[in-house]
Amino acid sequence: MNFNTLHTTHGRAIPFATGLKLARPELTVIVITGDGDAAAIGGNHLIHAARRNIDLTAVCFNNNIYGMTSGQYSPLTPKSKKAATAPYGNIENNFDLCRLVIAAGASYVARGTAYHVRSLIRLITRGIRHRGFAFIEALSPCPTYYGRINGLDSAISMLQWQKEHALDIKAASRKRPYELEDKIIIGELFNSEARGLNIPEFSQEYWNLIKRVKDK
Protein backbone atom coordinates (compact mmCIF):
# COMPACT_ATOMS: atom_id res chain seq x y z
CA MET A 1 0.00 0.00 0.00
CA ASN A 2 1.18 3.49 -0.71
CA PHE A 3 -0.50 6.15 1.40
CA ASN A 4 0.15 8.60 4.20
CA THR A 5 -1.65 8.58 7.53
CA LEU A 6 -2.57 11.37 9.89
CA HIS A 7 -3.54 10.62 13.48
CA THR A 8 -5.90 13.36 14.64
CA THR A 9 -7.60 14.10 17.94
CA HIS A 10 -10.68 12.13 18.99
CA GLY A 11 -13.69 13.43 17.08
CA ARG A 12 -11.82 15.62 14.61
CA ALA A 13 -10.76 13.25 11.83
CA ILE A 14 -13.38 14.63 9.42
CA PRO A 15 -12.36 18.31 9.85
CA PHE A 16 -8.68 17.39 9.33
CA ALA A 17 -9.68 15.42 6.22
CA THR A 18 -11.87 18.29 4.97
CA GLY A 19 -8.91 20.67 5.10
CA LEU A 20 -6.71 18.12 3.38
CA LYS A 21 -9.20 17.51 0.57
CA LEU A 22 -9.75 21.21 -0.08
CA ALA A 23 -6.00 21.89 -0.24
CA ARG A 24 -5.17 18.78 -2.31
CA PRO A 25 -8.38 17.78 -4.14
CA GLU A 26 -6.47 15.27 -6.30
CA LEU A 27 -5.83 13.06 -3.24
CA THR A 28 -8.08 10.15 -2.26
CA VAL A 29 -8.90 10.79 1.38
CA ILE A 30 -10.27 8.09 3.69
CA VAL A 31 -11.45 8.70 7.25
CA ILE A 32 -11.37 5.82 9.72
CA THR A 33 -13.71 6.44 12.63
CA GLY A 34 -15.83 4.66 15.22
CA ASP A 35 -19.22 5.00 16.88
CA GLY A 36 -17.92 6.99 19.86
CA ASP A 37 -16.31 9.40 17.44
CA ALA A 38 -18.75 9.70 14.52
CA ALA A 39 -21.94 9.54 16.61
CA ALA A 40 -20.79 11.50 19.69
CA ILE A 41 -17.75 13.72 20.08
CA GLY A 42 -17.42 14.24 16.32
CA GLY A 43 -21.10 13.94 15.41
CA ASN A 44 -21.42 17.54 14.34
CA HIS A 45 -18.57 17.17 11.86
CA LEU A 46 -20.15 14.05 10.36
CA ILE A 47 -23.43 15.74 9.47
CA HIS A 48 -21.68 18.77 8.01
CA ALA A 49 -19.37 16.66 5.83
CA ALA A 50 -22.50 14.87 4.58
CA ARG A 51 -24.30 18.19 4.05
CA ARG A 52 -21.42 19.52 1.95
CA ASN A 53 -21.12 16.22 0.09
CA ILE A 54 -17.33 16.54 0.20
CA ASP A 55 -15.44 13.77 -1.60
CA LEU A 56 -14.24 11.80 1.45
CA THR A 57 -14.84 8.18 2.32
CA ALA A 58 -15.68 7.74 6.00
CA VAL A 59 -15.61 4.17 7.30
CA CYS A 60 -17.20 3.97 10.73
CA PHE A 61 -16.28 0.83 12.67
CA ASN A 62 -19.31 0.49 14.87
CA ASN A 63 -18.61 -1.84 17.80
CA ASN A 64 -21.51 -0.44 19.88
CA ILE A 65 -19.25 0.64 22.74
CA TYR A 66 -16.33 2.83 23.81
CA GLY A 67 -13.93 -0.12 23.62
CA MET A 68 -10.61 1.65 24.04
CA THR A 69 -11.63 3.19 27.35
CA SER A 70 -12.98 -0.18 28.50
CA GLY A 71 -16.66 -0.25 27.77
CA GLN A 72 -18.78 2.83 28.40
CA TYR A 73 -22.02 2.93 26.41
CA SER A 74 -21.96 4.97 23.23
CA PRO A 75 -24.79 6.53 21.17
CA LEU A 76 -24.83 3.26 19.22
CA THR A 77 -25.06 0.86 22.16
CA PRO A 78 -28.42 -0.78 21.45
CA LYS A 79 -31.19 0.02 23.90
CA SER A 80 -31.33 -2.39 26.88
CA LYS A 81 -27.79 -3.68 26.22
CA LYS A 82 -25.30 -3.49 29.07
CA ALA A 83 -22.11 -1.44 29.38
CA ALA A 84 -19.68 -0.49 32.13
CA THR A 85 -21.66 2.73 32.58
CA ALA A 86 -25.02 0.99 32.13
CA PRO A 87 -24.82 -2.15 34.34
CA TYR A 88 -28.61 -2.61 34.20
CA GLY A 89 -28.92 -1.83 30.52
CA ASN A 90 -28.83 1.25 28.34
CA ILE A 91 -32.03 3.30 28.36
CA GLU A 92 -31.05 5.76 25.63
CA ASN A 93 -32.33 5.65 22.05
CA ASN A 94 -29.77 5.11 19.28
CA PHE A 95 -28.82 6.90 16.15
CA ASP A 96 -29.19 5.11 12.85
CA LEU A 97 -26.04 6.69 11.42
CA CYS A 98 -26.81 5.62 7.85
CA ARG A 99 -30.24 7.25 7.88
CA LEU A 100 -28.72 10.29 9.59
CA VAL A 101 -26.13 10.91 6.88
CA ILE A 102 -28.57 10.18 4.04
CA ALA A 103 -30.86 12.85 5.50
CA ALA A 104 -27.91 15.22 5.88
CA GLY A 105 -26.91 14.91 2.21
CA ALA A 106 -24.36 12.11 1.82
CA SER A 107 -24.36 10.72 -1.72
CA TYR A 108 -23.13 7.15 -1.02
CA VAL A 109 -24.19 5.25 2.09
CA ALA A 110 -23.67 1.57 2.85
CA ARG A 111 -23.55 -0.83 5.76
CA GLY A 112 -21.60 -4.06 6.12
CA THR A 113 -20.34 -6.38 8.82
CA ALA A 114 -17.07 -8.04 9.77
CA TYR A 115 -18.69 -11.40 9.04
CA HIS A 116 -19.70 -10.42 5.49
CA VAL A 117 -16.14 -9.37 4.82
CA ARG A 118 -16.08 -9.75 1.02
CA SER A 119 -19.22 -7.71 0.66
CA LEU A 120 -17.76 -5.12 3.05
CA ILE A 121 -14.61 -4.83 0.93
CA ARG A 122 -16.80 -4.27 -2.13
CA LEU A 123 -18.85 -1.59 -0.34
CA ILE A 124 -15.75 0.27 0.83
CA THR A 125 -14.16 0.04 -2.64
CA ARG A 126 -17.29 1.50 -4.22
CA GLY A 127 -17.35 4.21 -1.57
CA ILE A 128 -13.78 5.20 -2.38
CA ARG A 129 -14.53 5.26 -6.13
CA HIS A 130 -17.69 7.29 -5.55
CA ARG A 131 -17.28 11.04 -6.04
CA GLY A 132 -18.93 12.76 -3.08
CA PHE A 133 -19.31 12.00 0.60
CA ALA A 134 -19.31 8.22 1.05
CA PHE A 135 -20.21 6.74 4.44
CA ILE A 136 -19.82 3.06 5.24
CA GLU A 137 -20.94 1.72 8.60
CA ALA A 138 -18.95 -1.45 9.34
CA LEU A 139 -20.30 -3.50 12.24
CA SER A 140 -17.33 -4.87 14.12
CA PRO A 141 -17.30 -7.09 17.20
CA CYS A 142 -15.89 -6.03 20.56
CA PRO A 143 -16.02 -9.34 22.48
CA THR A 144 -14.03 -7.93 25.42
CA TYR A 145 -16.11 -4.94 26.42
CA TYR A 146 -19.42 -5.39 24.63
CA GLY A 147 -19.87 -9.09 23.90
CA ARG A 148 -18.86 -10.50 27.28
CA ILE A 149 -21.26 -8.33 29.25
CA ASN A 150 -24.12 -9.01 26.78
CA GLY A 151 -24.05 -12.79 26.56
CA LEU A 152 -21.79 -13.04 23.49
CA ASP A 153 -18.58 -14.15 25.09
CA SER A 154 -16.34 -14.77 22.08
CA ALA A 155 -15.44 -13.14 18.80
CA ILE A 156 -16.90 -16.17 17.03
CA SER A 157 -20.30 -15.90 18.71
CA MET A 158 -20.38 -12.22 17.83
CA LEU A 159 -19.66 -13.00 14.17
CA GLN A 160 -22.34 -15.68 14.36
CA TRP A 161 -24.74 -13.01 15.63
CA GLN A 162 -23.85 -10.84 12.64
CA LYS A 163 -24.42 -13.76 10.28
CA GLU A 164 -27.86 -14.42 11.77
CA HIS A 165 -29.06 -10.84 12.04
CA ALA A 166 -27.73 -9.15 8.92
CA LEU A 167 -29.99 -9.11 5.88
CA ASP A 168 -29.10 -7.75 2.47
CA ILE A 169 -31.15 -4.76 1.37
CA LYS A 170 -32.45 -6.61 -1.70
CA ALA A 171 -33.71 -9.52 0.40
CA ALA A 172 -35.06 -7.07 2.99
CA SER A 173 -37.17 -5.30 0.34
CA ARG A 174 -39.20 -8.52 -0.06
CA LYS A 175 -39.91 -8.83 3.70
CA ARG A 176 -42.73 -7.40 5.77
CA PRO A 177 -41.81 -4.76 8.42
CA TYR A 178 -42.38 -7.13 11.37
CA GLU A 179 -39.97 -9.62 9.82
CA LEU A 180 -37.24 -6.97 9.93
CA GLU A 181 -37.59 -5.96 13.57
CA ASP A 182 -34.41 -7.65 14.81
CA LYS A 183 -32.54 -7.42 11.52
CA ILE A 184 -29.61 -5.23 10.45
CA ILE A 185 -29.95 -4.14 6.85
CA ILE A 186 -26.66 -4.37 4.97
CA GLY A 187 -25.57 -3.46 1.45
CA GLU A 188 -25.71 -0.24 -0.52
CA LEU A 189 -28.41 1.82 1.20
CA PHE A 190 -28.09 4.93 -0.95
CA ASN A 191 -26.10 5.75 -4.07
CA SER A 192 -26.86 9.03 -5.85
CA GLU A 193 -25.19 7.84 -9.07
CA ALA A 194 -27.29 4.68 -9.24
CA ARG A 195 -30.38 6.84 -8.80
CA GLY A 196 -29.26 9.23 -11.52
CA LEU A 197 -28.96 12.15 -9.09
CA ASN A 198 -26.28 14.75 -9.57
CA ILE A 199 -25.42 16.18 -6.14
CA PRO A 200 -22.66 18.83 -6.36
CA GLU A 201 -19.39 17.85 -4.65
CA PHE A 202 -17.91 20.44 -2.29
CA SER A 203 -14.19 20.45 -3.20
CA GLN A 204 -15.12 20.74 -6.89
CA GLU A 205 -17.49 23.62 -6.12
CA TYR A 206 -14.73 25.26 -4.09
CA TRP A 207 -12.20 25.12 -6.95
CA ASN A 208 -14.85 26.22 -9.45
CA LEU A 209 -15.45 29.27 -7.29
CA ILE A 210 -11.72 30.08 -7.14
CA LYS A 211 -11.46 29.80 -10.92
CA ARG A 212 -14.58 31.90 -11.49
CA VAL A 213 -13.36 34.71 -9.25
CA LYS A 214 -9.83 34.64 -10.72
CA ASP A 215 -11.16 34.71 -14.30
CA LYS A 216 -13.23 37.81 -13.61
Add this chain to the structure above:
Amino acid sequence: MRKKIGLTGDGAAAEAMRQIDPEVVAVYPITPQTEIVERFAEFVAEGLVQTELINVESEHSALSACCGSSMAGVRTMTCTSAQGLALMHEMLYIAAGNRLPIVMVNVNRTLSAPINIHNDQSDSLGSRDAGWIQLYCENPQEVYDTVIQAVRIAEDHQVMLPVMVCLDGFIVSHNMEPVELLDDGEVKEFIGEFKPRLNLLDTERPITAGNLTLPEYFFEHKYAQVYALEQSKEKIEEVGREFGDRFGRRYGLVEGYKLDDAEIAVITLGSMAGTARVAVDALRGEGIKAGLLKMRCYRPFPVQELAGALKNIRAAAVMEKAVSPGAPGPAVFSDIIAALYRQSVRINLISYVAGLGGRDVPVKSIHRVYEHLQKVAASGEPDRILNYLDLRGWE
Protein backbone atom coordinates in the same frame (compact mmCIF):
# COMPACT_ATOMS: atom_id res chain seq x y z
CA MET B 1 -17.51 3.05 60.50
CA ARG B 2 -14.03 3.85 59.26
CA LYS B 3 -12.27 1.11 57.34
CA LYS B 4 -8.98 0.53 55.57
CA ILE B 5 -9.18 -1.11 52.14
CA GLY B 6 -7.01 -1.45 49.06
CA LEU B 7 -7.90 1.15 46.45
CA THR B 8 -6.39 2.65 43.33
CA GLY B 9 -6.30 6.44 43.01
CA ASP B 10 -9.29 6.28 40.68
CA GLY B 11 -11.08 3.99 43.11
CA ALA B 12 -10.34 6.35 45.99
CA ALA B 13 -11.77 9.28 44.00
CA ALA B 14 -14.89 7.27 43.19
CA GLU B 15 -15.37 6.31 46.88
CA ALA B 16 -15.10 9.96 47.90
CA MET B 17 -17.64 10.86 45.23
CA ARG B 18 -19.99 8.16 46.50
CA GLN B 19 -19.85 9.62 49.99
CA ILE B 20 -20.20 13.19 48.76
CA ASP B 21 -23.22 12.07 46.69
CA PRO B 22 -23.34 15.17 44.47
CA GLU B 23 -26.60 16.05 42.75
CA VAL B 24 -25.03 16.05 39.29
CA VAL B 25 -22.02 14.35 37.69
CA ALA B 26 -21.48 14.86 33.94
CA VAL B 27 -18.68 12.91 32.30
CA TYR B 28 -17.19 11.52 29.10
CA PRO B 29 -14.85 8.49 29.03
CA ILE B 30 -11.10 9.02 28.66
CA THR B 31 -8.11 6.97 29.80
CA PRO B 32 -6.88 6.98 32.60
CA GLN B 33 -9.84 8.70 34.27
CA THR B 34 -12.40 6.14 33.12
CA GLU B 35 -12.25 3.88 36.15
CA ILE B 36 -13.71 6.70 38.25
CA VAL B 37 -16.81 7.12 36.12
CA GLU B 38 -17.21 3.36 35.72
CA ARG B 39 -17.23 2.80 39.45
CA PHE B 40 -19.45 5.78 39.99
CA ALA B 41 -21.89 4.57 37.31
CA GLU B 42 -22.21 1.37 39.33
CA PHE B 43 -22.99 3.35 42.49
CA VAL B 44 -25.71 5.19 40.55
CA ALA B 45 -27.13 1.96 39.12
CA GLU B 46 -27.13 0.30 42.56
CA GLY B 47 -28.91 3.27 44.09
CA LEU B 48 -26.02 4.00 46.46
CA VAL B 49 -26.09 7.65 45.44
CA GLN B 50 -28.90 9.94 44.38
CA THR B 51 -26.75 11.57 41.70
CA GLU B 52 -28.02 12.45 38.25
CA LEU B 53 -25.24 10.94 36.10
CA ILE B 54 -25.15 12.54 32.67
CA ASN B 55 -23.14 10.62 30.05
CA VAL B 56 -22.58 13.33 27.48
CA GLU B 57 -21.06 13.22 23.98
CA SER B 58 -17.83 15.11 24.69
CA GLU B 59 -15.87 16.73 27.51
CA HIS B 60 -16.88 20.17 26.31
CA SER B 61 -20.47 19.10 26.89
CA ALA B 62 -19.53 17.50 30.23
CA LEU B 63 -18.26 20.74 31.72
CA SER B 64 -21.04 22.72 30.02
CA ALA B 65 -23.60 20.48 31.73
CA CYS B 66 -21.73 20.97 35.02
CA CYS B 67 -21.84 24.75 34.61
CA GLY B 68 -25.58 24.58 34.03
CA SER B 69 -26.28 22.44 37.07
CA SER B 70 -23.93 24.40 39.32
CA MET B 71 -25.64 27.64 38.29
CA ALA B 72 -28.93 25.99 39.10
CA GLY B 73 -27.62 25.67 42.66
CA VAL B 74 -26.70 22.02 43.09
CA ARG B 75 -23.49 20.27 44.08
CA THR B 76 -21.72 19.26 40.86
CA MET B 77 -18.69 17.13 40.01
CA THR B 78 -16.87 15.82 36.95
CA CYS B 79 -13.63 14.07 36.06
CA THR B 80 -11.35 13.96 33.03
CA SER B 81 -7.79 13.65 31.69
CA ALA B 82 -5.52 15.23 29.06
CA GLN B 83 -7.38 15.76 25.74
CA GLY B 84 -10.59 15.88 27.75
CA LEU B 85 -9.30 18.74 29.87
CA ALA B 86 -8.02 20.45 26.73
CA LEU B 87 -11.47 20.15 25.14
CA MET B 88 -12.96 21.62 28.33
CA HIS B 89 -10.60 24.59 28.14
CA GLU B 90 -13.25 27.07 27.00
CA MET B 91 -15.58 25.98 29.79
CA LEU B 92 -12.84 26.07 32.46
CA TYR B 93 -12.87 29.86 32.19
CA ILE B 94 -16.68 29.97 32.15
CA ALA B 95 -16.83 27.93 35.38
CA ALA B 96 -14.26 30.09 37.16
CA GLY B 97 -15.56 33.40 35.77
CA ASN B 98 -19.09 32.59 36.88
CA ARG B 99 -17.73 31.53 40.28
CA LEU B 100 -19.16 28.01 40.08
CA PRO B 101 -17.96 25.66 42.85
CA ILE B 102 -17.56 22.59 40.62
CA VAL B 103 -15.13 19.91 41.80
CA MET B 104 -13.20 18.10 39.06
CA VAL B 105 -10.89 15.14 39.42
CA ASN B 106 -8.22 15.40 36.72
CA VAL B 107 -6.15 12.28 36.21
CA ASN B 108 -2.94 13.72 34.77
CA ARG B 109 -2.02 12.46 31.30
CA THR B 110 0.10 14.06 28.63
CA LEU B 111 -1.36 16.04 25.73
CA SER B 112 -1.16 14.92 22.08
CA ALA B 113 0.62 15.02 19.63
CA PRO B 114 2.10 12.48 19.32
CA ILE B 115 -0.72 10.61 20.99
CA ASN B 116 0.20 8.95 24.27
CA ILE B 117 -2.06 7.88 27.11
CA HIS B 118 0.54 7.98 29.89
CA ASN B 119 1.27 10.37 32.70
CA ASP B 120 2.69 13.81 32.86
CA GLN B 121 1.21 17.03 34.16
CA SER B 122 1.09 19.08 30.97
CA ASP B 123 -2.72 18.96 30.95
CA SER B 124 -3.46 20.64 34.29
CA LEU B 125 -0.30 22.78 34.40
CA GLY B 126 -1.29 24.04 30.95
CA SER B 127 -4.65 25.11 32.41
CA ARG B 128 -3.03 27.05 35.25
CA ASP B 129 -4.45 30.43 34.23
CA ALA B 130 -8.07 29.30 33.92
CA GLY B 131 -8.86 30.50 37.44
CA TRP B 132 -9.34 27.12 39.13
CA ILE B 133 -7.89 26.08 42.45
CA GLN B 134 -5.43 23.23 41.71
CA LEU B 135 -4.46 20.63 44.31
CA TYR B 136 -1.99 17.80 43.56
CA CYS B 137 -2.05 14.40 45.28
CA GLU B 138 0.84 12.08 46.04
CA ASN B 139 -1.08 8.82 46.61
CA PRO B 140 -4.61 7.35 46.71
CA GLN B 141 -5.14 8.36 50.36
CA GLU B 142 -4.45 11.97 49.49
CA VAL B 143 -6.79 11.69 46.51
CA TYR B 144 -9.61 10.50 48.76
CA ASP B 145 -8.97 13.14 51.43
CA THR B 146 -8.47 15.95 48.93
CA VAL B 147 -11.64 15.28 46.93
CA ILE B 148 -13.64 15.56 50.15
CA GLN B 149 -11.86 18.75 51.19
CA ALA B 150 -12.28 20.22 47.70
CA VAL B 151 -16.05 20.31 48.12
CA ARG B 152 -15.76 22.36 51.30
CA ILE B 153 -13.19 24.72 49.77
CA ALA B 154 -15.10 25.30 46.53
CA GLU B 155 -18.46 25.92 48.19
CA ASP B 156 -17.21 28.33 50.85
CA HIS B 157 -19.03 31.61 50.28
CA GLN B 158 -15.78 33.58 50.37
CA VAL B 159 -14.29 31.29 47.71
CA MET B 160 -17.01 30.13 45.28
CA LEU B 161 -14.50 28.83 42.77
CA PRO B 162 -14.04 25.53 40.96
CA VAL B 163 -11.41 23.11 42.30
CA MET B 164 -9.31 20.68 40.25
CA VAL B 165 -7.94 17.70 42.17
CA CYS B 166 -4.98 16.27 40.23
CA LEU B 167 -3.47 12.79 40.45
CA ASP B 168 -0.82 11.22 38.25
CA GLY B 169 -2.29 8.88 35.63
CA PHE B 170 -1.51 5.16 36.12
CA ILE B 171 1.14 5.85 38.79
CA VAL B 172 -1.51 6.97 41.29
CA SER B 173 -4.74 6.32 39.35
CA HIS B 174 -4.14 2.60 38.72
CA ASN B 175 -1.86 1.45 41.53
CA MET B 176 -3.51 0.00 44.59
CA GLU B 177 -2.59 1.11 48.10
CA PRO B 178 -4.27 0.89 51.48
CA VAL B 179 -6.70 3.78 51.89
CA GLU B 180 -8.51 4.65 55.10
CA LEU B 181 -12.10 5.52 54.31
CA LEU B 182 -14.13 7.64 56.65
CA ASP B 183 -17.61 6.77 57.73
CA ASP B 184 -20.27 7.98 55.26
CA GLY B 185 -21.82 10.08 58.01
CA GLU B 186 -18.51 11.72 58.89
CA VAL B 187 -18.03 12.81 55.29
CA LYS B 188 -21.60 14.12 55.07
CA GLU B 189 -21.11 16.09 58.25
CA PHE B 190 -17.71 17.45 57.16
CA ILE B 191 -18.88 18.72 53.78
CA GLY B 192 -22.29 19.88 55.04
CA GLU B 193 -25.14 20.87 52.79
CA PHE B 194 -24.46 22.98 49.72
CA LYS B 195 -25.96 26.43 50.16
CA PRO B 196 -25.52 28.29 46.90
CA ARG B 197 -25.05 32.05 47.12
CA LEU B 198 -27.01 32.52 43.93
CA ASN B 199 -29.37 30.15 42.26
CA LEU B 200 -30.59 30.51 38.72
CA LEU B 201 -33.79 28.63 39.55
CA ASP B 202 -34.72 30.85 42.49
CA THR B 203 -37.73 32.60 41.02
CA GLU B 204 -38.09 34.80 44.11
CA ARG B 205 -34.71 36.37 43.38
CA PRO B 206 -34.28 36.29 39.61
CA ILE B 207 -30.68 36.73 38.35
CA THR B 208 -28.91 36.57 35.04
CA ALA B 209 -25.53 34.87 34.79
CA GLY B 210 -22.66 35.08 32.35
CA ASN B 211 -24.06 38.05 30.49
CA LEU B 212 -22.18 40.50 28.28
CA THR B 213 -19.84 42.70 30.31
CA LEU B 214 -18.21 45.45 28.30
CA PRO B 215 -14.99 47.38 28.98
CA GLU B 216 -16.68 49.53 31.67
CA TYR B 217 -16.92 46.61 34.13
CA PHE B 218 -15.12 43.54 32.79
CA PHE B 219 -11.81 44.38 34.48
CA GLU B 220 -13.42 44.74 37.91
CA HIS B 221 -15.29 41.45 37.51
CA LYS B 222 -12.05 39.70 36.55
CA TYR B 223 -10.18 41.24 39.47
CA ALA B 224 -12.86 40.11 41.91
CA GLN B 225 -12.26 36.57 40.66
CA VAL B 226 -8.48 36.95 40.94
CA TYR B 227 -8.84 38.31 44.47
CA ALA B 228 -11.11 35.42 45.49
CA LEU B 229 -8.56 32.90 44.23
CA GLU B 230 -5.75 34.60 46.16
CA GLN B 231 -7.87 34.69 49.31
CA SER B 232 -8.85 31.02 48.96
CA LYS B 233 -5.39 30.09 50.30
CA GLU B 234 -6.60 30.68 53.84
CA LYS B 235 -9.65 28.51 53.31
CA ILE B 236 -7.59 25.67 51.81
CA GLU B 237 -5.35 25.73 54.90
CA GLU B 238 -8.31 26.00 57.27
CA VAL B 239 -10.13 23.05 55.68
CA GLY B 240 -6.90 20.98 55.66
CA ARG B 241 -6.37 21.78 59.34
CA GLU B 242 -9.92 20.93 60.31
CA PHE B 243 -9.71 17.68 58.33
CA GLY B 244 -6.58 16.83 60.33
CA ASP B 245 -8.17 17.71 63.67
CA ARG B 246 -11.17 15.52 62.93
CA PHE B 247 -9.66 12.62 61.07
CA GLY B 248 -5.93 12.67 61.87
CA ARG B 249 -4.51 13.53 58.47
CA ARG B 250 -3.57 17.16 58.26
CA TYR B 251 -3.07 19.04 55.00
CA GLY B 252 -1.53 22.39 54.08
CA LEU B 253 -0.44 24.29 51.01
CA VAL B 254 3.09 22.89 50.94
CA GLU B 255 4.61 20.03 52.87
CA GLY B 256 8.28 19.77 53.84
CA TYR B 257 10.01 16.42 54.32
CA LYS B 258 13.28 16.54 56.32
CA LEU B 259 13.53 20.14 55.17
CA ASP B 260 14.24 21.99 58.45
CA ASP B 261 18.01 21.52 58.42
CA ALA B 262 18.33 20.65 54.73
CA GLU B 263 21.03 22.20 52.53
CA ILE B 264 19.75 20.82 49.23
CA ALA B 265 16.13 20.16 48.30
CA VAL B 266 13.86 18.98 45.53
CA ILE B 267 10.55 20.76 45.02
CA THR B 268 7.91 18.76 43.22
CA LEU B 269 4.22 17.92 42.97
CA GLY B 270 2.22 14.73 42.72
CA SER B 271 3.61 11.22 42.78
CA MET B 272 7.25 12.25 42.28
CA ALA B 273 7.17 13.43 45.90
CA GLY B 274 6.68 9.84 47.05
CA THR B 275 9.70 8.63 45.08
CA ALA B 276 11.81 11.59 46.23
CA ARG B 277 11.13 10.67 49.89
CA VAL B 278 12.95 7.37 49.30
CA ALA B 279 15.91 9.23 47.80
CA VAL B 280 15.97 11.68 50.73
CA ASP B 281 15.99 8.85 53.28
CA ALA B 282 18.91 7.18 51.50
CA LEU B 283 20.90 10.43 51.31
CA ARG B 284 20.23 11.18 54.99
CA GLY B 285 21.63 7.73 55.73
CA GLU B 286 24.85 8.86 54.06
CA GLY B 287 24.88 12.00 56.14
CA ILE B 288 23.84 14.31 53.30
CA LYS B 289 21.44 17.04 54.35
CA ALA B 290 18.81 16.49 51.67
CA GLY B 291 15.18 17.55 51.94
CA LEU B 292 11.96 17.65 49.94
CA LEU B 293 9.26 20.26 49.49
CA LYS B 294 5.97 18.98 48.11
CA MET B 295 3.64 21.54 46.56
CA ARG B 296 0.13 20.41 47.28
CA CYS B 297 -1.52 23.64 46.23
CA TYR B 298 -0.35 25.07 42.90
CA ARG B 299 -3.19 27.56 42.36
CA PRO B 300 -3.42 29.78 44.32
CA PHE B 301 0.35 29.83 44.48
CA PRO B 302 1.63 29.67 48.08
CA VAL B 303 4.18 32.49 47.64
CA GLN B 304 5.03 33.18 51.29
CA GLU B 305 4.83 29.56 52.45
CA LEU B 306 7.09 28.33 49.69
CA ALA B 307 9.66 31.10 50.01
CA GLY B 308 9.66 30.68 53.79
CA ALA B 309 10.28 26.95 53.51
CA LEU B 310 13.19 27.43 51.11
CA LYS B 311 14.97 30.43 52.58
CA ASN B 312 17.80 28.47 54.25
CA ILE B 313 18.38 26.05 51.38
CA ARG B 314 21.67 26.35 49.49
CA ALA B 315 20.52 24.71 46.25
CA ALA B 316 17.12 23.46 45.13
CA ALA B 317 15.74 21.76 42.02
CA VAL B 318 12.17 22.05 40.78
CA MET B 319 11.08 18.74 39.27
CA GLU B 320 7.98 18.95 37.12
CA LYS B 321 6.31 16.83 34.47
CA ALA B 322 5.58 19.50 31.88
CA VAL B 323 7.39 21.84 29.52
CA SER B 324 6.61 25.40 28.49
CA PRO B 325 8.05 25.54 24.99
CA GLY B 326 9.70 28.88 24.30
CA ALA B 327 9.30 30.11 27.87
CA PRO B 328 12.23 31.21 30.08
CA GLY B 329 11.60 28.03 32.10
CA PRO B 330 8.88 25.48 32.77
CA ALA B 331 5.74 26.63 34.61
CA VAL B 332 6.31 25.58 38.21
CA PHE B 333 9.98 26.58 38.11
CA SER B 334 9.12 30.01 36.71
CA ASP B 335 6.43 30.53 39.32
CA ILE B 336 8.85 29.61 42.11
CA ILE B 337 11.47 32.05 40.76
CA ALA B 338 8.80 34.78 40.83
CA ALA B 339 7.73 33.82 44.36
CA LEU B 340 11.31 33.88 45.66
CA TYR B 341 11.90 37.26 44.00
CA ARG B 342 8.76 38.67 45.56
CA GLN B 343 9.88 37.49 49.01
CA SER B 344 13.51 38.60 48.44
CA VAL B 345 14.79 35.06 48.96
CA ARG B 346 17.91 34.36 46.90
CA ILE B 347 18.83 30.70 46.54
CA ASN B 348 20.40 28.67 43.74
CA LEU B 349 17.48 27.20 41.87
CA ILE B 350 17.63 24.80 38.94
CA SER B 351 14.91 23.14 36.89
CA TYR B 352 14.43 19.51 35.96
CA VAL B 353 11.77 18.52 33.47
CA ALA B 354 11.08 14.83 34.04
CA GLY B 355 8.79 11.97 33.12
CA LEU B 356 7.13 13.37 29.99
CA GLY B 357 4.70 11.00 28.27
CA GLY B 358 4.89 8.51 31.13
CA ARG B 359 8.68 8.01 31.24
CA ASP B 360 9.42 6.46 34.62
CA VAL B 361 11.13 8.62 37.23
CA PRO B 362 12.87 6.06 39.44
CA VAL B 363 14.72 6.73 42.70
CA LYS B 364 18.11 6.44 40.98
CA SER B 365 17.21 9.29 38.61
CA ILE B 366 16.17 11.50 41.51
CA HIS B 367 19.52 10.64 43.12
CA ARG B 368 21.21 12.20 40.11
CA VAL B 369 19.23 15.40 40.68
CA TYR B 370 20.47 15.51 44.29
CA GLU B 371 24.05 14.84 43.08
CA HIS B 372 23.70 17.80 40.75
CA LEU B 373 22.41 19.89 43.66
CA GLN B 374 25.44 18.93 45.79
CA LYS B 375 27.72 20.30 43.03
CA VAL B 376 25.68 23.50 42.78
CA ALA B 377 25.74 23.92 46.57
CA ALA B 378 29.51 23.37 46.65
CA SER B 379 30.34 25.74 43.82
CA GLY B 380 27.79 28.32 44.90
CA GLU B 381 26.31 28.76 41.44
CA PRO B 382 24.38 26.60 38.99
CA ASP B 383 26.35 25.28 35.99
CA ARG B 384 23.13 24.77 34.04
CA ILE B 385 19.69 26.00 35.07
CA LEU B 386 17.36 24.14 32.69
CA ASN B 387 17.79 20.37 32.76
CA TYR B 388 15.96 17.36 31.32
CA LEU B 389 16.02 14.14 33.31
CA ASP B 390 16.70 10.86 31.47
CA LEU B 391 16.26 12.40 28.02
CA ARG B 392 18.13 10.54 25.27
CA GLY B 393 20.67 12.64 23.42
CA TRP B 394 20.54 15.53 25.88
CA GLU B 395 23.60 16.41 27.93
